[in-house]
Amino acid sequence: MDTTKLATRFKSQFGTDPVFIARAPGRVNLIGEHTDYNDGFVLPIAIDRDIALVGQPRDDRTVRVYSTDFDQHSEFSLDHLEHDQQHEWSNYLRGVADVLQKAGHTLRGFDAVMKGNVPIASGLSSSAATEMATIMAFTAASHNTPSSLQIDGARAAQLAQRAENQFVGVNCGIMDQFISSLGRAQHALMIDCRSLGYELVPMPAGITVLVVDTTAPRTLAGSAYNQRRAECEEGARRLGVPSLRDIAVADFERRKGDLPEVIARRCAHVVHESQRVLDAVAALKRDDVATFGNLMYQSHESLRDLYEVSSKELDAVVDIARGQPGVHGARMTGAGFGGCAVALVQDQFADALARRMAAEYPRRTGRTPNIYACVASDGASWRAV
Numbered sequence: 001m002d003t004t005k006l007a008t009r010f011k012s013q014f015g016t017d018p019v020f021i022a023r024a025p026g027r028v029n030l031i032g033e034h035t036d037y038n039d040g041f042v043l044p045i046a047i048d049r050d051i052a053l054v055g056q057p058r059d060d061r062t063v064r065v066y067s068t069d070f071d072q073h074s075e076f077s078l079d080h081l082e083h084d085q086q087h088e089w090s091n092y093l094r095g096v097a098d099v100l101q102k103a104g105h106t107l108r109g110f111d112a113v114m115k116g117n118v119p120i121a122s123g124l125s126s127s128a129a130t131e132m133a134t135i136m137a138f139t140a141a142s143h144n145t146p147s148s149l150q151i152d153g154a155r156a157a158q159l160a161q162r163a164e165n166q167f168v169g170v171n172c173g174i175m176d177q178f179i180s181s182l183g184r185a186q187h188a189l190m191i192d193c194r195s196l197g198y199e200l201v202p203m204p205a206g207i208t209v210l211v212v213d214t215t216a217p218r219t220l221a222g223s224a225y226n227q228r229r230a231e232c233e234e235g236a237r238r239l240g241v242p243s244l245r246d247i248a249v250a251d252f253e254r255r256k257g258d259l260p261e262v263i264a265r266r267c268a269h270v271v272h273e274s275q276r277v278l279d280a281v282a283a284l285k286r287d288d289v290a291t292f293g294n295l296m297y298q299s300h301e302s303l304r305d306l307y308e309v310s311s312k313e314l315d316a317v318v319d320i321a322r323g324q325p326g327v328h329g330a331r332m333t334g335a336g337f338g339g340c341a342v343a344l345v346q347d348q349f350a351d352a353l354a355r356r357m358a359a360e361y362p363r364r365t366g367r368t369p370n371i372y373a374c375v376a377s378d379g380a381s382w383r384a385v
Helices: 005-015 092-104 127-139 155-169 174-182 221-239 248-257 261-285 289-305 311-322 348-364
Strands: 020-031 042-056 063-067 070-078 110-116 187-192 198-202 207-213 327-333 342-347 370-372 382-383
Touching: 005 020, 005 042, 005 063, 005 110, 020 063, 020 174, 020 207, 020 261, 020 289, 020 327, 042 127, 042 174, 042 207, 042 261, 042 370, 063 092, 070 092, 070 187, 092 127, 092 155, 110 127, 127 155, 127 174, 127 382, 155 174, 174 187, 174 198, 174 382, 198 261, 207 348, 221 248, 221 348, 221 370, 248 261, 261 289, 289 327, 289 342, 311 342, 311 348, 342 348, 348 370
Parallel strands: 063 110
Antiparallel strands: 020 042, 020 382, 042 110, 042 187, 063 070, 187 198, 207 342, 207 370, 327 342
């Protein structure tokens, strides 16, 4: 994101020049869906779209932020943190301040202008990007002071997740904040959702990640998510394991006949999907993008047929992508019933795929997609202006 205009906007809002730029990216998950709450594995990338806060420290305990995206101001005291029903976007910043202070950190106020090019409510995790950018802003504001923030990337991600869970009230997992914090250019991040161990995995050269927002409402996602989670818990209980992470593929295949049919299908997806993530990591390490792409297709088919969380719109995106030159793989990404699908395509074919998607998808669905060509990018950071 070009922050030059943001610096000019800051001066017009606050009458002085900014001294820091804090930013954090959105993300897309390449493979590993509905595995996180089963203690399994996920493989996201940070994308080259982010939330930025351009600002200057204050000498008091006040935070003043102007959001260019919402054209709204929000101001709060670090000594009296309350929800703001009029400016709900500011609750992500307030929540971060709340959990940082409860974790024992001393914060310094700041003025900032905030802008993002992570599409809101598109499934690319603008919320986690906002939280991580806010941690970076508080870090920048306290730089070279006795109470300077020194929080490693994994801990920062956990605190950001806590802000969303406990202050904002959204029961998200850890993946979004982890990748926004720890992502690296030209790498995916394999995360063990049980241990929170992680490993950077190089992405193949010459690959574009094309994200297609179906623009379909996710009306069933919430209730279906809770139902699927309960079905997985029942499956783990019947199999006598703490979570579905704890049963190997071969053992599951031998025992799945003991499960009710629906429970067996749900568990089959999760058990095989966690293994697919490990297989996908192995494929990337040997630069085998063809195998990686096939695993993406398998993941989508499993989410469609076994976990039953796809939709006609998501299926249409994958079907269109499958037939195009240079496409290695495609799948739905996220909770399902709408949201986004993702395709891995050779750079030289990315524009052609985007054009074909823009033309064909509306004919099949009656909806106009939003299409974003992305590459794996660096995680959260700040710098002096």
